[in-house]
Each structure stands twice: as structure tokens, then as C-alpha cells.
Amino acid sequence: MDINIDAIRAEVRTWLADNWDPNLTLVEWRTKLVDTGWGMPEWPEDYFGKDMPPVAVSAIAQEFAEAGAIGVMKSGPRMLAAVTLLAHGNDQQKRRFLRRILTGEDAWCQLFSEPGSGSDLAGSTTRADANGDDLANGNGWKVNGQKVWTTSAHHADYGILLARTDWDVPKHQGLSFFVIDMHQPGVEVRQLRQMNGHASFNEVFFTDAVVPGHFQVGELGQGWQTAMTTLAYERRAVAGNRDAKEDKGRNGTIYGEYREEQAIANEPYTWYPQRAGRVDLVVERARETGKISDPAIRQEIAKLLTMHQSTQWFAGRLSELQKAGKARGPEGSITKLAASNVARLASDVHTAITGIDAMLTGDQSPHDGVIAEILVSVPAVSIAGGTDEIQRNIIAERLLGLPKEPRFDTGPFKDVRRN
Amino acid sequence: MDINIDAIRAEVRTWLADNWDPNLTLVEWRTKLVDTGWGMPEWPEDYFGKDMPPVAVSAIAQEFAEAGAIGVMKSGPRMLAAVTLLAHGNDQQKRRFLRRILTGEDAWCQLFSEPGSGSDLAGSTTRADANGDDLANGNGWKVNGQKVWTTSAHHADYGILLARTDWDVPKHQGLSFFVIDMHQPGVEVRQLRQMNGHASFNEVFFTDAVVPGHFQVGELGQGWQTAMTTLAYERRAVAGNRDAKEDKGRNGTIYGEYREEQAIANEPYTWYPQRAGRVDLVVERARETGKISDPAIRQEIAKLLTMHQSTQWFAGRLSELQKAGKARGPEGSITKLAASNVARLASDVHTAITGIDAMLTGDQSPHDGVIAEILVSVPAVSIAGGTDEIQRNIIAERLLGLPKEPRFDTGPFKDVRRN
Amino acid sequence: MEFSFTAEQDQFRDVLGRFMRDKSPASAVRSLMETDKGFDAEVWQQLCAEQGLAGIHLPEDCGGTGYGPVELAIIMEEQGRALLCSPFMASAVMAGYAILQTGTDDQKRALLPGIADGSTIATLAITEQSGLWRDDDIQLQATKSGDDYVLSGTKRFVVDGQNADLLVVAGRTDAGVSLFTVNAGSEGVTCRVANAMDPTRKLAEIDFSSAPAQLLGVEGGVDLAAIFNAVLIAFANEMVGGAQAMLDSAIEYAKLRVQFGREIGSFQGLKHRFSDLMVDIELAKATAYQAAQHLADGKDATAFASMAKATASEVFRHAAHECIQFHGGIGFTWENDTHLWFKRAKSSEVFLGTPNDHRERMLQAMGI
């Protein structure tokens, strides 16, 4: 398909000139975006999009940015739900859920991980059992079990849920995928405090929580395949959404609403830069403490800067390869593992640079607590989003072609050992 | 049993005063030792010993040292054969072989490792098949296969051989233990050159080599258990025999013979100190090159000295625990793994200290080639005598009690995958 | 003859270890760490008065039990392993050694019995802005005033400063650095609780404003290095205990936790790292023990004390990090106990000098 980017740019510019108004409410404005397809131009025309290719999408985003126009709501886990429903939902589900995701009216969460299945996600034991005798009549399901590491569950209206519907088949085949209404008595959300004091995640407990039959997404027993769509998107997006620009200078009703919305959406992520080790602060800190002139520390700083810089270069080249369709897929595990190494070394270097003051925390820690937060946050980076060990397995088996581990979980799930 | 060490000391002193004569030949002198039991006092009285406990053995050794008297021949792999035969051989085998081992008249080698079974010693595929119809009549065996990493095979008169006699049972149960005469047409010994230019080991090829029936040691199919005795002794002795004192100042026929004998016995081990990293040279070298004043290198030197020193302390405490019967057994794997770490770091530190001159070898390398020899010898230390990976398995499973690896080699050996 | 513990010492450790674990379950650590005081007076009393632990290294004529650095090392290791919250480090180890090394016989007989029986909580205030024990970094001024002195200046990172009755303070006169004793309740003494990363080890910043003080021993007569060495060696043993706790905890979890139908501890990738960790811990222990024995032998312990501190703090940090990693997501939660030791480990890494500082100090002590 030949596309004329200049024509598209002109079209969106004209449309923005006619429609963009900072004094609209967020929902009013986004309703326009959803109705016209300008909010998600890469989506199909049938579902709030314009079927545009990536190059046009970039151009449109630039025009929005230049006009200072706000886009549809994409922050937090709701886009995980959106892309999954778009790929696997039925027409009714797409119409019902996608619009209110994009307008920001509904918040969503992702209910996959469980206490007993961290690295082994397909070992989920949260169960969905037929609620009443006749599923065909839409009696639906009742759900029991526990999910964990759920970002923003306490703000969520709906969740996408992976639950086991068949215990007599191998583990990947007995899972089904559902939408669940989070506002019901059978759903209890608790905040989960981390060792760094933040509470970015929730635990979610289900006790006979109800899922109507028409909230089932995809075929029964095909939940794992559906979840793969979610996970693939999550992996690509992992470093993306975090740095939404602040529009401090702008005036208009909509900007105030937007800032508030973003503050809530970004709240779970405020410590993520610290988790990554804050390499950007290292030289500055070494100058502050005078350790910049310690030749042994200089070596460590140089190693850190090298590791950090080379990880960025690797990631940059990988993204070029991906754009060119030349990546094999699992190379992202290299970036992730390298990022863990960077963070760990950064924590060590910050400790060495800070010396005795590393015993302090909160406002007594340098840089208003940032240094202490680095030290107690870095351990998360090699666990969250897939442990280092899982990345090593992926690299070994899928990039280097080494033989797989012998498996002990291929029989009917009810017979598989688990906690 | 109460023992009077002073009385034993007096007895051996008197005996030495009466018998020790530096103008005897080695064999003459050692024949006296063997006949009286003073050569191996810890051995049974029936077999060239005196049934003495370890504390007496140490006292006797001290008296020998003070008198400048030479002991029985213990160097090289022959003691591996001796202790194994002592434990598992029949009376005839012990009488026939042990005397000439101790006098130094017969040299032995150990034929266990194979190209296809390095870490997996029980996977040996060298075969011993019945030679003729009637084993009961002592027709014996014919041996085919290949052994490797055989120290001093080119000097050996006999070998202790682990060979497979039954392919229909699990691998540990199908091995038998033999003595083999190395002077026969079916045995071919080749020197195996290492990457550091030395040739400390041999490959040994068997083509219908003959083993008489009465050279079988222990029961058929019990070879693995017998070999365990050899290996346990080898592990304990690994750092022991290497530093036999040189008796440069002494005069007498016997000393000349002894020096010659020791030179041959020690030849395979001349590079072993380099393999261990020569930590003793590091500070001296750093002073020579001026790197002693480089703060970053000083950190590395300090780490190395710490690691080296602490390994020695650990080994020292372990040996006290062993003497007191409080060791659990596999702790030696900690020492071995730590020694690998020491050697590797020492090699790195020597390289950093030496700088550009590390590009040279032979007489152009500092310390008359020693530095270059360190750099190209250290990789052996983490392989020889059980790889680091095997030590890690032992520590994990036998000291930390972690579950064993799933096994794929427990069926009849003929069905087990192998190279 | 190489160093190893005697049968009596092994038995002492067994009994003590059980006591510590019994008195210091994670639930107790968690509730104590939320308090300002940070320890349980009753347990402290049992430790000191009943078990006589705080005076293990003090002479019998000063209320101690007359054992030495090796027995102290055993206590410290088991205390670090159980993460038992107490002013032991501050009072028995730091102030105890300082008074033992520096005081006159009369002062020792006056001050040490209270430390030994736990009725006095003492601490040692050496460090100021830099957090280091270097002579130059001690700027607190001591001025003669009648028979006694007054002190002016600020001390940072005073362990259990807010709990101490008796402060042993390093100050400067014309004769150089000396130690002084200050009654914590005296006028001119202001104590601020620091916001410590490790809430199980309380820290304070203390201002002295013409605070009345008594000289300990003679002016300029303190051997800071000797006190430092003794404290470092005790501290190193505490840290290897912490490292062992982390290994034990991770191993226990790896044997229970099933993923992919197997205990995670059966995966060789983890097993090999456990083994490496055990090797590192055993070597750090060997160093910490040997340093204690060296001190017990009355030899200059500078090199080995610094070696032990550097090694122990690195292995503790590493073990705590691995313990979180082996626990996976749960290891990073507040609810899981690993972070209690992790924060102790991070804090211990820099307390009394970084590993790099101590490696350099070690080389210099070895004449290298």
C-alpha cells in the first residue's frame, strides 16, 4: 500500500485545528478521538482506528505533539487489556470495552501472576468453575483463587484474568481467559508493600467471584495463547510508557485533568528509575563526595558507564533490527539481563561513592532519599517482568539453541507437583 | 589402644642407627624397610607394615627426617594402586605387587578416565571381554578401548584399570577392576601435549590387550566401588606429594639414586605451582613493575591475597575437623573450587601487573618464563581432578542438601546415550 | 596446628544459637525495629545477667567471664544470624573494648561491670562528618575544666546513641586524640535519632556543647587502631552470621518452592550459584575466625581485621542479594523477612569503612 505521509499530516493538522480545544473535558475530547479514529490510528477502522501503518502513526503523533493535543488514555495496564481484546475478543466485547478504555473512563488490571506461579505463569491455580448447570445459557463462571503483582488493581474497574477451567489436561491447555468486573463482593484487593516501602502492586483474592458467560475471551482452554498476546505487548512496552511528558506550561481544563490522571497512572512507577540504578547520577555524586579522584572507584565508574552505554547501544541496534524485521525475537532478554547487571553494579558504585551516608535513608539520605531508594530498589530489577534466570533460559534455548531442560510438568495438570 | 609414642620413637631411632646406610642402593635399603614394616608403619603387619595409628606414623616420619633417611617409594600414581590393592586385592595380589611398589622397582599408572567419560567417570566404555570360553580356568580377559589423562603411563610397568564387563546393567554396576601389564603389544602409550607445551599425561590405547584372570581385583561388577577407594585417596593426596624435599646437601650413593628417581616422578608436576597461580610472586612482581603503587591494582592484589589466605585457613580448619572426625566429607570441594578462583584471579593480576611483557613467552617472559607459564597453565586448575562444575554439584547436593539433578543414565548402560 | 573451634566452643555456639533464634524470631525483629529504642529490655537482661554474654571478652575482675575474642566472635556470628536486636555491638563490643584498651585499672573496674551485666548501656562515639576513624577526622574539642573536661562538637553514626547511659567519646586536646566518658544525661548533650536504612541497628547524631566529661586513661593515650581492630573483628563475625542466615533461608525456600513441576533447588543454574555462595561464605568465615584467634593470641591484628571486614561485608551483601533473587517476587516484599537482613547488609557494607578502604588498610599493615 502506498501511503502519502504528507497528505496524512495535512489532514490531521486540519482536523486538529478544527477540533482540538483545551477547554473540553478529557472524556469529551477523547470521545471525538475515538469516534474519528485519530486516537488509535493503527487500530482497525471497525474499532476506533484508521488502519494506518506505523510510519503514519508516528507522523500523526508528531502532529498531536506539535499542537499540544492530548491523546487517548494509554497509561497503566489498560492497554494490555485493550490489545488482547482487540486480538481475541468478539465483536460485542470490543465494542463494549475498548471505547471506555481509550476515553479513560474505565481502568483495568492484569490478573495473571499468582503466589504459586511466578516464573512458571502457566502453572496458575486460580480456578474458574461453571456457575450453575448450563454454561450454554450464559450462566457463566465462579472464580476462586489468588493473584499477585497486580499493578493498580485498587483503581481498576475490570481485570483480564487467566484461570484454570480444566485440570485434566497439560497445564498450558487447561487455562481460559476472562474479563472480570472488579466491583463485586467476591473480589478483594489488598495493597502489597515492597521492601523499599512503596506499594506498587496488589494482591487480589477471589471468593466465588462471578464472571458472566459472555465475559469469556476466546475459546475455552485457549487462555494461554490469548495471554501470550498480552505478554508480548507487555514485554515490548516495558520501558515505553513511563516517561509521558509533563505539560506544565499549558493552560486549559483538559491539562489539569490530564495531569491528575497521569499522576495516578504513574504512581506505581515513581521508583522505577531508582530500580534501574540511576547511572545518570553517578558522576555527579562522585564529584560531590570527592570519590571522583579515587583511582579504584574510577575503574568501577568506568565499568558502569561502559556497561550502561553498551546496553543502550545494543538496545538501539536491536530496535533497528526489529524495525527491519531482522530480529529473531528473544534478543530482548539480552537487554533485560544487561539492565539487571547495570543496576546491580550501579547500586554497588553508589554505595562505594556514598560511603558512610549510605547508612541513612529518607530525607537524611543524599539527594533527598534517592540514594537510599536506589540501594533498596535495585533488587527488584532482576525479578520483575521475568527473572534473570528466566532470561538466561530464553537466551540459552532460543538464541543459542541449547537443549531444553528436561520437563516434569507435561502431564495432566492435576498430577503436576506444585506448591 | 594405648600407644607409647616415646617408646616408638626410641625404637625407630635405634633401628635407624643400626640399619640406615647412605651407601646402600635404594632397592637394598627399601627392601629392609619393607621387610621390617618401618617403610609403611600404617599398613597391616601382614603386608609390609606395623599397624600403627596416625600419630605414631607422624613420629616415625619425623625420626626418619632427622636421620636423613629415605623412605619407601610413594611418588606418582603408584600409591593409588597400592592403597586400592591393599583394600581390595587378594592375598596373592598384595604379596606380588605391593613389595615392588614400595621398593620403587615397579612403576604404576591409573587407567580410569576416558575421552568419552571425563566428569562422568562411571560412563567408561573401555571393554574387558572374556578371553576364551572358560573364565573359571583363568583364561582371563581381552581389553579394548582408550584411556586418557594417564600420568606417567610411559614409565609404568602396571596399570590399575577400570573396564566394562557387563553392558546390560546400569552403568555403575557393569564395571570391573583389573591390574594390567603395560609391557605388552596390545598397549600403546602416547604422550598428550597440553596447551602450555608440557606433556604430563598420556593417552593409552588397548587393542586386544591381555589381562590374566588372576589380575582381576575384587568381584566382577564391583569395579566402581573399588575405584572409589582410589579416588578418595587421590582427592586427599592431591596437594600432598608434590613438594618432596630436595636433599641437595647430602652425600651417599642412595641420595643420587633418590634424586634421579624423584626427578622422574615429579616431572609431570613441574608446572603445577604455575597452574595454581603463583600468588607468592604477586607482590614481588608488583614491586618490580612499579604497579604496587597503582591503587586500582592494589585493590586486586588485596582481593587475591585475601582469597588465597582465606582458602588456606579454610583448608587448615578442615584438616583439623577431619582429624577430629567432625568433617562431613565433601568439604574438600570447597577448597578445590576456591583454589580455582584463586588461580584465575592470580592469572588476571599477574597479567595486569606484567602489562605488555605478558605478550612474551619462554625466556623472554619475566622470571625466566614463569609468568607466561602461569597465564597458559591456570585454565587447567579448574578442570583437572574434577571440574569446578562437578565440585559445585557436590557442594550443592552433598553439603547443602539440594535435590539431585534428574538422571537419564540409570537404565542398562547399553541403552544410555553417550558419545 | 591450624585454628579450629574446640568442642566447648562448638557446644557454646549450639546453645547460644538456639537461644538467639528463640529470642529473636522475625516477628520480634519487626516489632522492635519499629520502636525508637529498638531492643527488648528483658531479652537484653537475659543476655547479660543470665548468660553473661556481654562480658565474655572482659576480665573477671571487671565483671566479665574472662574469655576472649574467639568466644565473642561466636556470639557475634549467632547474633548476626538471628538478627537479634540489642545494644550488644554498641555497649559490649565498642564501648567495652574502648574502655578495656584505654581506661585506668580503676576506671575499668568502675565502668565495665555495668556493661557486663547489662545495667549500663554504653556506646562509642568516634566518627564525625566523614564517618571514618582517621585521627584527622576527629575534631571534637576537649577542654580541661578543673579536674575534668568539657566537650564540644558533633558525633555521627553513634550506634544506639539514643539508648546509651554512658558515652565514650573521642575528642582532641593539645596532646592529640583521647577518649572521654560522658554521662548521656548531662547538660550539653543533645541526641538526635538518625533515619537509619537498617532499622534494626539504631543510630544517632549527638551534639556536645560544653558537655562535662572525664578523661579515660591518659591524654593522648588511646590506641584507636587497636580498638578499631577488635571492633572490626567482632563486626566481621556478625556479618558472616548474617550471610549464613541468608544462605540458609534461600536454601530452605529452594527446597520447598516448586515451579515447572520441580523444586527450584533442583535446577542446576541455582545450585551452582548456591555452591559459589557457600564457598564465599566459608572463606569469609575462615577469615573472621582466624582474625579473632589472631587477636586472642595478642598479635597485631590490623591486617587480618581489615581483611575480615572487607570480606565479610562483601559476602553478606552478596548473600542478601542472592537470597532476594532466589525468592523471586516474594523476596522483594515487605512481608518476606529477607529485607531485614538485606538492609543490615547494605548498612554494614559502609559502616566502619568500605571494603576498598579496608583492603588498602590491610596492604599497608602488611607492609605492601
Next chain:
Amino acid sequence: MEFSFTAEQDQFRDVLGRFMRDKSPASAVRSLMETDKGFDAEVWQQLCAEQGLAGIHLPEDCGGTGYGPVELAIIMEEQGRALLCSPFMASAVMAGYAILQTGTDDQKRALLPGIADGSTIATLAITEQSGLWRDDDIQLQATKSGDDYVLSGTKRFVVDGQNADLLVVAGRTDAGVSLFTVNAGSEGVTCRVANAMDPTRKLAEIDFSSAPAQLLGVEGGVDLAAIFNAVLIAFANEMVGGAQAMLDSAIEYAKLRVQFGREIGSFQGLKHRFSDLMVDIELAKATAYQAAQHLADGKDATAFASMAKATASEVFRHAAHECIQFHGGIGFTWENDTHLWFKRAKSSEVFLGTPNDHRERMLQAMGI
């Protein structure tokens, strides 16, 4: 836009890699390394005259093909991977860059075509006792003699010194350090073959005793750092190729070798180390490539050149060591090919400066 290779560059690499592996099987490396000369003249001729590789980075008017550092990097990586024995590093890279950076236009047009087509083997003699490129370490004296100069002094670690027709030599006049060209056959030039640990890279020590020389460019006009950077970047790419060869070799072995009834490559303990090694190699490659691109962009490449050298030499050393380890006993034998790369790796670790040297240089270039 982030750096990545173009489709043409990828294709160039594919063709080149096949050529290199075809021309440089281990058997060829082994027989060449036993000779004094150390390379195969016919292969060298194919490399230069047929493939035009030695002039890849040289301008077309000097006999080159007018590509740049990125294409040179590809050649170096594939050469390092195949351990192809040739005077490419000495002649094309070291002497080539030195003349290109320093010579007058006439000199470039006179000297470079022979380097590009392989008919001249040149080398660069900079280092003396210290082995370093620091200005102060260059003490060889250049004395004006008529229109030309005479040189006196000794150069060490001259790559392929014994094979060179043309020596580019750093010498000192009152104006500071300059480069000179010397005909290797001249009177006053004595070349001794060094006993190199890495027999695939020949080294010589060369004495100059009033040897006749021509000034390259102008007196004091050499930018040693610029030449050094270009050489380092090419060298870093050679080293990452070597590291990749080690990973490939170990992986191949781990897939074939069966112990305990399983391929050893199925043991997670090994798999995880392979993965870590791959990560390290990929990061070192990213650095080596980016440094080449930076040079191609005409920017000051000091920081990235040193970063690339430090990273590449450490990862190569590590990869070679791991490759031996993964092979087990056989990996330590002469018969196994791993040691050929291992010795190249050890030698490369210190050639042109140690990793520590380069990390410090990098920081200084970054203004840190």
C-alpha cells in the same frame, strides 16, 4: 536513528566470513604459527589484490576502496573470528592509518597503494620499553641528516616487524614526536624476532642505529592519539570476533558432548553461563561497532575507542577461558584448537594498553 549495519554491510560480512573460514582452517593456523613469517603469501595476495580488503579504509586515490572504519571493523571481526594469520593488522591498520593521518598527499599517494594491494608489507613501530604510546615513552632519537633523518633507538612489540618492507617509526626531534618511514632493508636496522606467547601474531624488537629515514608529514605534526584511536577500534572489533569464535566453539561442543546420558549443553549450570557470556559479547560488540561508526562520523573517538578496547579484551579473555572450561580436559590440550584463540586473547589483553589503562583514558576523554 540508532546504529545498525546496512544490508550491504551484512552481505559483505557473510561473504567475507565464509572466505576467511575457508582460508583459515585451524590446520592452516597451526602450520603458519610454526613458521617465522607466520602467514600465507597466497592468501594475503587474495585478501589484498583480489578482494581489496587491505585498502578498505583508504581513499580511492591512494589505491583504496574508499570505505571506512565500519567496513574495516567487519573485516577485523571476521579475521579475529577465523584467527586468520596475516600482516593485516600491522600493515593495513597500523601503518595504513599512520600514513593516512600523518603523511603529505604525495606520501600517501606514494606509500598507500602498495599497502592496499599487499605488495608492500608495512608496520608501525611506536612503543619502546614501556609498551605504551605515551609521548614521554618515545625516546628513539631522530637526527636531521641532509634532507632526511637518521634514527637511533630500539622499538619493541613491533607487529610483523620481521615481515615488514616498510617501517613507520615514531622518533623524537626538538619539535617533539614525529613519524618517519624507514626501509626495512636499510643499513642500521636490526630486527630480532620476539618469543611471542601468541604465535599467530608475530612480534619483533627492532634496533635502529643511525638508520636512514624519511620524515612523514611535518616535524612534530603527528596526532598519535588519532592513530591510536583508529587502531584500537579496529583491534576491538578483531577481539570481539575472537570472543564470538570461542562462544561458537563451546556451544558446538556442548551440543555434541554427552555426559550422564545428556548433552552437557542441557545442564542449566552451563546454559546460564553461556547466556551470560553471550550478553557480555553482544555488549562488547555493540561498543566496538559504535566506536567504529563514531570514527566514521569524524568525531573524536578517544572515549569510545578506549571503552571498546577495554571491553573487548576482557570479554575475549573471559570467552576463551570459558571455552576451555566447557571443553573440560580436552580443552586444555594442544590438539584442541581453543588454545590458539586463548593465547591471542591473553596477548590482546595487554597489547596497546591494559583494560585498566583504557578505562582511565576513557574517563579523562569524557572529562570525568
